[in-house]
Amino acid sequence: MSKRIGITIIFIAIFSVLNAQQKWNYAEVDKKSYELFQQKKWKELIAFNDQACEKGIEYFNLQARTGISYYNLGKYRKASTWFFKAWENDENLEWLQEYLYYSLLYSGRYAEASKLAVNFTPQLKQKIDFQKMKPLRMALEGGYSWNPDIDQLLNSELDVEAEVGSDYGEAFFFKNYHFESLDHSHQIAPGVILNHNFTHIGVNRTEQLFWGSRNNFPIDISQNQYFLNPLFTLGKWYVSPSANVIWGKSDLVLGNYDPNTFYNSSFKFSDLIFTASTWTNRGNFSPGAEINIANIADEGLTQASLWLTWYPLSNSNLYFTPRIYFKSDNENSFGYNTFGFSGGFQLGQFHFYGNYLNGEMKNFIESGGYVIANFPGRSTRKYMGSIYFPFAKRYQFVVRYLNQDVFEKYRVYRNTALDNEIEYSYIKHTITAGISWTF
Numbered sequence: 001m002s003k004r005i006g007i008t009i010i011f012i013a014i015f016s017v018l019n020a021q022q023k024w025n026y027a028e029v030d031k032k033s034y035e036l037f038q039q040k041k042w043k044e045l046i047a048f049n050d051q052a053c054e055k056g057i058e059y060f061n062l063q064a065r066t067g068i069s070y071y072n073l074g075k076y077r078k079a080s081t082w083f084f085k086a087w088e089n090d091e092n093l094e095w096l097q098e099y100l101y102y103s104l105l106y107s108g109r110y111a112e113a114s115k116l117a118v119n120f121t122p123q124l125k126q127k128i129d130f131q132k133m134k135p136l137r138m139a140l141e142g143g144y145s146w147n148p149d150i151d152q153l154l155n156s157e158l159d160v161e162a163e164v165g166s167d168y169g170e171a172f173f174f175k176n177y178h179f180e181s182l183d184h185s186h187q188i189a190p191g192v193i194l195n196h197n198f199t200h201i202g203v204n205r206t207e208q209l210f211w212g213s214r215n216n217f218p219i220d221i222s223q224n225q226y227f228l229n230p231l232f233t234l235g236k237w238y239v240s241p242s243a244n245v246i247w248g249k250s251d252l253v254l255g256n257y258d259p260n261t262f263y264n265s266s267f268k269f270s271d272l273i274f275t276a277s278t279w280t281n282r283g284n285f286s287p288g289a290e291i292n293i294a295n296i297a298d299e300g301l302t303q304a305s306l307w308l309t310w311y312p313l314s315n316s317n318l319y320f321t322p323r324i325y326f327k328s329d330n331e332n333s334f335g336y337n338t339f340g341f342s343g344g345f346q347l348g349q350f351h352f353y354g355n356y357l358n359g360e361m362k363n364f365i366e367s368g369g370y371v372i373a374n375f376p377g378r379s380t381r382k383y384m385g386s387i388y389f390p391f392a393k394r395y396q397f398v399v400r401y402l403n404q405d406v407f408e409k410y411r412v413y414r415n416t417a418l419d420n421e422i423e424y425s426y427i428k429h430t431i432t433a434g435i436s437w438t439f
Helices: 002-023 025-037 041-056 060-072 076-089 094-105 110-119 122-127 148-152
Strands: 134-146 166-189 194-210 212-236 237-255 262-280 285-296 298-312 318-328 335-347 350-361 364-366 370-372 381-389 395-414 417-438
Touching: 025 041, 025 060, 041 060, 060 076, 060 094, 060 298, 076 094, 094 110, 094 122, 110 194, 110 212, 148 166, 148 194, 166 417, 194 237, 262 298, 298 335, 335 364, 350 364
Parallel strands: none
Antiparallel strands: 134 166, 134 417, 166 194, 166 395, 194 212, 212 237, 237 262, 262 285, 285 298, 298 318, 318 335, 335 350, 350 381, 364 370, 381 395, 395 417
């Protein structure tokens, strides 16, 4: 009896193994995946694909169906991964070309999509309005920044604290500034985009001089910035060098030989920043690195950063980017400088973006070499919030608020040489608004 039971168990085990092997052959997998595909059971199809891949079964139809499943769930980054796998097996299917194109486009990877589109069918090229060269985007933005502590600083007794006495004391108190900015982006070849920006900034400061007695003088600063930024792809990597040229002039009041006598002067300034960034896409993650070589306020510096963007929903509706900055300049060797954290999310038609920085930010470079902290002094904290919302399909409005602490110094000179200095601080508030439109 026991022998018969043992033989039965062995036969059952062998039958189960054979049945499992039969279930996970190509024909059965294709049949099951097609049924799930027809029934639009996208999540079940994705889970079934994972099981099949574990069994070593992976082929064109299964890859394409899995990509379509992720696409219909709005997980465009994972969808593109599977479409790329299917693409390696057959690049000529128009429906696959279209799925791959839009999965990249909805993932924010336009340069990759346009580069691939060169090999699309003529019918699909016409459908997506493919052009080798074309304008992409133009934007106008303006803003106003102010120092709510200006009156308090002007009436403070920094000259007493610094013990100016019969010496010469000076400080430059920030009052406000306005800026106007024009952006233009155009595609100069498939996968190659050129971005331009011109910005004008008008700054109002008050120069406070103690030379016999306390005196305040209005100071106007005019600053211009031209930013040139090509972007292209090399294989699976994005490469984005940029050059930022800043120039301007400032009023200046200087003490004459006798106390309480002054004369007007002015000076010109220029800054130059070169930047090279690169990043790639690995599923729901995009790691990247950047290096900046600059001369700001007559000080040479090198700054580098590393970041990792995470898309937890596998699309652009939610993303987070921690970033760490390293820097060396005339005073410090290369080392840790600043930590940043940014992120955004989509809520209906509104897109929210925030950015936080914490560190020792003096002559600091962010945003691919585009945003430059070249104001006098230093900052230890900055945060920004932006709201984007569309209008009439091709237009988008943006409103931003920025809050940043600034530390500057009241300096005392004796016989034209720096003798003493004390630090003061204030909060700089900025509100900007702009509109952009796509062509």
